Amino acid sequence: MSIVTVQLGQCGNQIGHEVFNAICSDVHGTHGLCSKKENESYHDACKERFFCEEESEVPVARAVLVDMEPKVIGQTLSMAARSGYWKYGDQSHFCQKQGSGNNWANGYSVHGPRHKEVIMNLVQKEAEKCDRLGGFFTIMSMAGGTGSGLGAYVTQCLRDAFPTSFILNHVIWPYGTGEIIVQNYNSVLTLSHLYQSSDALLVHENDVIHKICAQLMNIKQISFRDVNQVIAHQLGSVFQPTYTAECGLHYSRNPLGDLMETLVPHPEFKMLGLRNIPQMPENSLAYSTFSWPGLIKHLRQMLIANAKMEEGIDWQVRPPRLGSSIPSSHSTNKPLQFNTSIANLVILRGKDMHSVDLGSFRDPSLYTSWLNPQDAFNTWKTPRAFNKYEKSASLVSNSQFLLKPLDNVVGKAWNMFASKPGTGALKSPPEHLFSEQLWHKTPRTANTLLDKIQVTVQLNLKKTSPVSFRDRKEMLSTQPCFFKPFQQMERA
């Protein structure tokens, strides 16, 4: 099954380009470290997923590039063509001249409706080229104007036009110390709108990746290109072909569907985080060896302690003991140390992955009580090594990791909105820039988002007695839940 990528705005296009680069260089690398047959079927699966063979020998990426100003798309197209290994379709881009001016409302209410037809035509064309459409992968930043505003609108349009397809939004969280002054407004507006039309939001934080570049990759003068390359590596480690538990005979044919099924059991909890180990500068790879138990141990502690990379993990954090009485330190006023998960997915790439013991991830104390640990944890594997790492493990998790950053963003946006200095002559900040109507819907939704994530803590607190099926049903009954395992459970 094929995935159509939609790259939105400067950030989306720059990252998208690095993603295709990473995938291509992985496929053409000689470090597969597996049998030729394995390598070939990996190659074929990857090709089908991301590229389209056309008359020209070079594979064409299944992507649509959208931006409101022409420079970035022009650069992206030419850099891809220069690589010689792949390129973008000649007609698969759309750009305008004036930009969105970092104005979410501009992207959503002006550019969106105005250019809806052209953009959706491009998407339709790409979708038709696929033998089987596996879903859409959109890449955008939350802070700007095009990626965020137009991105939210396009996601809505995708949902309307393809109601049964999977839509995964890759969202870039801006630097906390500010890239754009109105970034908090744009972020809150984007997240709340995306939540309604998207199936899952895969989040990468600029601050986190920056730290990885500085501390793990040892890059002295970190550029956006470096940041984007790390992000692309992490994305590649998730989306390159793997075998799932159900079918070990051929590479999974439905990556997005499998992802949603394992990680998004409830439509109210859609934010996914990604961790990948090991990460190190390329020239150190030759001198390093890895062991699966070591990697798994680090990955698990990164999950529990909400660490973003394999250095500086807090090993003191432990999961609460099952059935223990709830001490007051678990009240929501104290900073949460332990990161409760709803669902986790571990992806292993490299030799000897069959023998890996993942029991530590199945520990029920890691998870909320309303899901069976068997359903909450899944793994995907392949013996084929990824991108020169002899062994690598990725963790995609639906957990509380984003609680604090989200709280920060909502808090700052609210502060800016609610502070109205004295005289009547001054209008409050968003009114002369956004449409008021649009804004009033949003802080409520954003706060709701936050509260939903905190609800997992409360659900956790009910662990003393086994949660009856009726209770579970009540919690889920508010939203129609269209994933199979749950429907089966309800019927039982």
Next chain:
Amino acid sequence: MIIQIPSFPGAVHFPVEIIPTFNWRLETQFSYEESFQTLAQAVRSGGGPDIYKGKICSLKARALLIDMEEGVVNEILQGPLRDVFDSKQLITDVSGSGNNWAVGHKLYGYQYRENIVEKLRKAAEHCDCLQCFFIIHSMGGGTGSGLGTFVLNLLEDEFPEVYRCVTSVYPSGEDDVITSPYNTVLAMKELNEHADCVLPIENESLFDIVNKIHQMINSGKLGSTVKQNSLVTSSAGSAKTVQEKPFDAMNNIVANLLLNLTSSARFEGSLNMDLNEISMNLVPFPRLHYLVSSLTPLYTLADVNVPSRRLDQMFSDAFSREHQLIQADPKHSLYLACALLVRGNVQVSDLRRNIERLKPSLHFVSWNQEGWKTGLCSVPPVGHSHSLLSLANNTCVKPTFIELKDRFMKLYKKKAHLHHYLHIDGMEQSCFSEAISSLSDLIEEYNELDATKGGPRTDPSRLKIAV
């Protein structure tokens, strides 16, 4: 006075300078072909439907030059840039405005309205996509101030969706034009109401910067040979600097300011910053749109030595008093927002490091503690390896306005020189009182913001969801 009309795609590395009353001097530094088209329009030989064929035979600036006396404009047309300006895009008269805002605004405004609108429309039609108008003028005179603000009004009526960015040269205390306070305050009212953002410039600051550079060049210190074409006051590619008229150097600074401002729109970069983003991010409330600008570095030393300490020094300088283009000290006042546009080989880690380093010494308003807007453009200006333009929406403009108000009141109380204004049709005493009250309101708004500085930070309580 020039109205420039940048559009897309691309731009010309094209500093245009204006002097309030005297010389004009224009420099052109040609860069990439696509980058021309923002500020100028390529007139190609061969014409025809495919506009990319044919060599460029000339570039015409997307500009309208307006002056009510001919001397300055004539000099431009006879100077080295005569081919760049289209003679059809000129509006001149003979007698000038006599340093009288009313003459510029009411008399000539009325007289030339049709003419101006027509020429603007023509220029706008040549643009693929019109994004912004740059108005460059002085506040103290008659034409720049009066007719300039009239054109500002006009632009709002005719092109309401296009940004109006105004670069205004404010008169200094020792200005030789006696009625400059009147002219300035009357113009300020128009700027308050009709401009999207204003970049105030003061001749005193420009002069200080020029002096500083001269000292540096002439000091003869070891290792201080300066690269001539890297001076922020220089005009690379022009004739020798001997016997330059004094305003040329100062005007070059303003030209470089505008170049840097539009650089991200013209050249590629890893984090683009367009002109419309400037207003969006830096103007929290519609009337508080006065942005204090500073340019660093002022020169590059000839010995090639680029330790990152020099890069950090560039960031520190941008916030120092000596580098601001008005007489103001932003470090000790309250920041509402700040934008940093970096050009050259500077990466995001350098930017972040410096922001984190400088932030503790700056005061930001409580609802915008991390109020930074950043842009990275890969192409540095000629002669430099990197440069930084900082635009700050800061309450340090208040003293300038207070001083202006005082000078105005001194004259107004005695009703000195008022009759020259009231002679003109359409001009009444109420114009003056409205103008001064508009200025007073503006000062009051800045005062209120200043009052919150340093106080305890009380964040409003969060929205509660009724469950």
